[in-house]
Amino acid sequence: xxxxxxxxxxxxxxxxxxxxxxxxxxxxxxxxxxxxxxxxxxxxxxxxxxxxxxxxxxxxxxxxxxxxxxxxxxxxxxxxxxxxxxxxxxxxxxxxxxxxxxxxxxxxxxxxxxxxxxxxxxxxxxxxxxxxxxxxxxxxxxxxxxxxxxxxxxxxxxxxxxxxxxxxxxxxxxxxxxxxxxxxxxxxxxxxxxxxxxxxxxxxxxxxxxxxxxxxxxxxxxxxxxxxxx
Amino acid sequence: xxxxxxxxxxxxxxxxxxxxxxxxxxxxxxxxxxxxxxxxxxxxxxxxxxxxxxxxxxxxxxxxxxxxxxxxxxxxxxxxxxxxxxxxxxxxxxxxxxxxxxxxxxxxxxxxxxxxxxxxxxxxxxxxxxxxxxxxxxxxxxxxxxxxxxxxxxxxxxxxxxxxxxxxxxxxxxxxxxxxxxxxxxxxxxxxxxxxxxxxxxxxxxxxxxxxxxxxxxxxxxxxxxxxxxxxxxxxxxxxxxxxxxxxxxxxxxxxxxxxxxxxxxxxxxxxxxxxxxxxxxxxxxxxxxxxxxxxxxxxxxxxxxxxxxxxxxxxxxxxxxxxxxxxxxxxxxxxxxxxxxxxxxxxxxxxxxxxxxxxxxxxxxxxxxxxxxxxxxxxxxxxxxxxxxxxxxxxxxxx
Numbered sequence: 239x240x241x242x243x244x245x246x247x248x249x250x251x252x253x254x255x256x257x258x259x260x261x262x263x264x265x266x267x268x269x270x271x272x273x274x275x276x277x278x279x280x281x282x283x284x285x286x287x288x289x290x291x292x293x294x295x296x297x298x299x300x301x302x303x304x305x306x307x308x309x310x311x312x313x314x315x316x317x318x319x320x321x322x323x324x325x326x327x328x329x330x331x332x333x334x335x336x337x338x339x340x341x342x343x344x345x346x347x348x349x350x351x352x353x354x355x356x357x358x359x360x361x362x363x364x365x366x367x368x369x370x371x372x373x374x375x376x377x378x379x380x381x382x383x384x385x386x387x388x389x390x391x392x393x394x395x396x397x398x399x400x401x402x403x404x405x406x407x408x409x410x411x412x413x414x415x416x417x418x419x420x421x422x423x424x425x426x427x428x429x430x431x432x433x434x435x436x437x438x439x440x441x442x443x444x445x446x447x448x449x450x451x452x453x454x455x456x457x458x459x460x461x462x463x464x465x466x467x468x
Numbered sequence: 469x470x471x472x473x474x475x476x477x478x479x480x481x482x483x484x485x486x487x488x489x490x491x492x493x494x495x496x497x498x499x500x501x502x503x504x505x506x507x508x509x510x511x512x513x514x515x516x517x518x519x520x521x522x523x524x525x526x527x528x529x530x531x532x533x534x535x536x537x538x539x540x541x542x543x544x545x546x547x548x549x550x551x552x553x554x555x556x557x558x559x560x561x562x563x564x565x566x567x568x569x570x571x572x573x574x575x576x577x578x579x580x581x582x583x584x585x586x587x588x589x590x591x592x593x594x595x596x597x598x599x600x601x602x603x604x605x606x607x608x609x610x611x612x613x614x615x616x617x618x619x620x621x622x623x624x625x626x627x628x629x630x631x632x633x634x635x636x637x638x639x640x641x642x643x644x645x646x647x648x649x650x651x652x653x654x655x656x657x658x659x660x661x662x663x664x665x666x667x668x669x670x671x672x673x674x675x676x677x678x679x680x681x682x683x684x685x686x687x688x689x690x691x692x693x694x695x696x697x698x699x700x701x702x703x704x705x706x707x708x709x710x711x712x713x714x715x716x717x718x719x720x721x722x723x724x725x726x727x728x729x730x731x732x733x734x735x736x737x738x739x740x741x742x743x744x745x746x747x748x749x750x751x752x753x754x755x756x757x758x759x760x761x762x763x764x765x766x767x768x769x770x771x772x773x774x775x776x777x778x779x780x781x782x783x784x785x786x787x788x789x790x791x792x793x794x795x796x797x798x799x800x801x802x803x804x805x806x807x808x809x810x811x812x813x814x815x816x817x818x819x820x821x822x823x824x825x826x827x828x829x830x831x832x833x834x835x836x837x838x839x840x841x842x843x844x845x846x847x848x849x850x851x852x853x854x855x856x857x858x859x860x861x862x863x864x865x866x867x868x
Contacts (some may be wrong), residue, residue, distance in 0.1 A: 254650040360638035389482025
């Protein structure tokens with residue numbers, strides 16, 4: 239039987255492209271949301287995790303932050319903020335949900351607020367440049383140690399980007415644990431680790447906790463003392 | 469000599485390793501920069517260090533400088549000002565001379581490369597005689613959101629001949645029919661302007677500048693002109709001074725604007741009447757002095773009413789200082805409002821938040837710490853380098 243393929247950690251950089259469209263109010267926001275490439279929807283929702291590794295805005299997606307801060311429409315900000323981009327099968331469905339929320343909100347307003355002294359909303363899309371990190375793992379213990387040391391963009395690539403943009407719904411970590419190591423239970427737990435409203439370092443910590451627990455349980459079952467992290 | 473490994477101490481974990489890997493991806497592709505000068509201005513300072521780092525990474529990177537006479541540089545300066553919305557006299561003869569000098573430079577310089585990054589307006593018309601092959605990108609460090617119409621109509625013909633453009637902020641981008649990428653400017657944490665200084669070094673430098681450290685310091689660094697609103701800063705200081713015994717330091721050289729001398733005179737008069745207002749006229753190379761002033765400051769202000777990206781904000785945040793800045797240009801992109809400082813629209817707003825911080829000193833330390841981390845993640849030169857290499861990888865991708 240062929241050995242299972244190793245997990246190869248991939249880092250990334252996102253190159254930002256300005257699309258040249260800017261919204262001054264919620265009507266324009268929803269109009270442009272319909273038109274822009276789906277990569278822009280990704281950038282302003284999921285892309286937040288790579289750009290803001292510390293929490294610098296009130297909400298974890300750009301649409302919510304802009305409507306709340308620059309338009310002063312806290313209600314729409316809250317309604318957009320609660321949309322979890324990982325709840326959708328693909329980015330088109332996410333786009334539809336965002337459009338639906340803004341349209342519904344507009345239907346209830348007499349006069350939607352305009353940017354007054356604040357910034358217009360600039361639509362951006364990102365181009366991902368993949369960078370092999372050279373780190374790879376063949377066992378659960380190796381995987382744990384490489385995950386602890388890898389640059390944070392690799393966490394983004396394998397959890398956020400893989401799921402939301404590359405069509406690998408479970409995320410790469412869960413996919414490898416399931417497909418190559420046959421660890422269905424652990425894969426399911428990793429898949430459930432919620433990246434939304436968190437930071438890449440927090441996601442890393444949560445995953446390391448899960449892996450440590452699995453390694454300890456494995457050691458206990460074999461009658462060995464748990465291994466100290468490398 | 470500073471090495472790429474030295475940045476491991478200051479950049480986010482894993483950044484240098486990622487840069488080494490990214491360099492592997494683009495090795496063998498030639499990356500050429502073209503500008504009007506190798507010295508002067510923050511962009512040139514950072515590019516000097518970027519070139520050293522690219523060379524150390526084993527990349528084939530070059531930097532060419534165009535030639536020109538006094539009239540060429542005067543015209544390029546006028547075009548630059550007009551593209552930023554200022555009214556300047558630029559005649560047809562001046563524009564023809566500008567084009568002719570760049571044609572002459574283009575004939576002499578080796579312009580073959582996989583990616584050619586042409587910085588700012590002065591060399592931009594070189595694109596008219598670009599050699600076959602290679603991707604040409606215009607790197608504009610200016611805010612072109614409201615250019616003077618006639619000069620923009622002239623200049624746009626050349627800008628549109630590039631394959632793409634790079635701007636510092638989405639709000640600076642004019643209408644152009646080519647892809648536009650965003651690369652923020654950056655802070656070099658190991659330069660004289662930003663490196664760590666000992667308390668003794670800071671004290672010695674401030675003694676030399678005649679700035680005592682006996683009370684909290686409010687600092688604004690920048691050219692003395694109306695766009696940076698130093699008079700508004702003095703007014704904000706006066707409101708604060710009723711409640712807090714602070715010193716205001718305004719440090720910078722004269723601006724380019726015709727009203728600069730007038731503003732300087734107002735500041736000198738204010739300083740003559742109040743010993744706690746210190747107006748320092750610093751030369752352009754006063755890197756260590758600015759570093760020491762920022763480190764000695766309690767709160768840094770950048771109360772601009774019009775500005776470019778203003779990377780000085782990130783420089784102050786790198787030194788752990790909360791920044792109160794005008795809500796213009798690139799300042800809101802750097803100041804996370806209420807987290808790393810405050811954006812304001814008036815002298816009163818600036819005074820309010822200065823008082824708020826002085827009354828809640830724990831906030832000063834907290835915001836300063838978050839601001840430094842914000843800069844570490846988003847505005848260090850290592851991120852700038854990775855953006856440029858990503859541009860090289862993306863725009864010169866070889867078909868699989």
